[in-house]
Amino acid sequence: MSVFKTAIVLVALAGFAFVAFLFWPRFPTVAVDADFRVTDRAVIARGGYITAAAGCVSCHWDKEGGGTPFAGGRRIASPFGDFISPNITPDQATGIGAWTPSDFLRLMQHGYLPSGQPTFPSFPWGHYRHISQNDALAIYAYLMSLAPVSQAQRGNELPFPLSARPAQLVWRWLFMPASVDVTDRGAYLVHALGHCGACHTPRNALGGRQSDRLLEGVTDQSGKVLVPGLTASTGLGNWSADELDDFLTDGFKPNYDTVEGEMALVIEHGTSRLTAADRAALVAYLKSLP
């Protein structure tokens, strides 16, 4: 065999190996706490609160189409195509009834489905992976306590090659955002549960989050604000802590204009349901951002 042919074979082999590597299912190790009981009422109640703070229902509910909360079916548009949220009620056939606690942790902590394939970042896993194990399991217990709804998954409407899950691994490798320090309760509510950065942090052309510009808001090319910033210098400088607390409770801005669009859902399903102490911690954290 000539050197040339050998080179071609090697390159082809490397290509196959790379594709196989991408398609190879992955099951990162997770360890469910030994004392976790999915039917523990206290855990379920706490899970309901955490699930609200994490705003899961905003995406997993086709409210306008008359759907059931958590049964999915909502269309979530992105520059890359439309995602249709799946059913996360515990229905065995169409929901997540067959998922084990480990399956759920693998999704929340590592972004992998039970099939071993990666999720798309439309599921804000880059934020949710900061959720504590305890809280993640409480969410699981809460979801498992819901009435199962039989509603088949419609599947995402993405163009090839974006539709291929393995392509996600390349994307992750390129853009995996740096993790954020969430020891402060307010930071935890903002970055882990509230995933505020999913909308309020600017992204690059390929949809990767700009980790060095956390919560600085999104503008289009002409400089028009699409999503306002949440730091003092990019938006909230003129808001008092009180005004911010009011806004996150009732949706009225300091000038008493009503909130609109996606943020209305964040408030309705999320921040308005926080305890006063948690909302105060969230507000204090946002007000501390320069």
Place this chain on the structure above:
Amino acid sequence: MRKGLFAGLALMMAMSVSAVQAEGPVEMRIQAMKDTGAAMRVLAKAAKGQTEISLLQELAAKTVKKTGASIPAMFPKGTGPDDAMMGDTRAKTEIWSDWKGFTAQATAMEQAGDALIAAVGAGDRAALGAALDQAGKACGGCHKPYRTPKE
């Protein structure tokens, strides 16, 4: 009370100045909406106990009622987004295709204004809070179906 009176005068002056500055129907109604927002803020502060209930709140409650009552007149035919020369309006065409539904929301706001006036008159913070909720629902209940979201 002195402070309240002073602030009330300032609010009235600000409102009359803005009424002079505004020209076309769109600018006028946007200014009226902004004034209503300022009035609601004044009422919300009092409801939370951050300020006294005084003349300022009385004026603010009347502003909400007055705006509610004048909304139908502030949206004459021919001032929609498709009409020439109307500039930047976020009013939706549904206002005119569903005029009944639209004016029902304006009436709801006017009634909330009555509740606000009564609560302020009674100096009752709890009633003021409830009336504010009622008014707030009227704002959102109209903005959602009849106002184009910011793009």
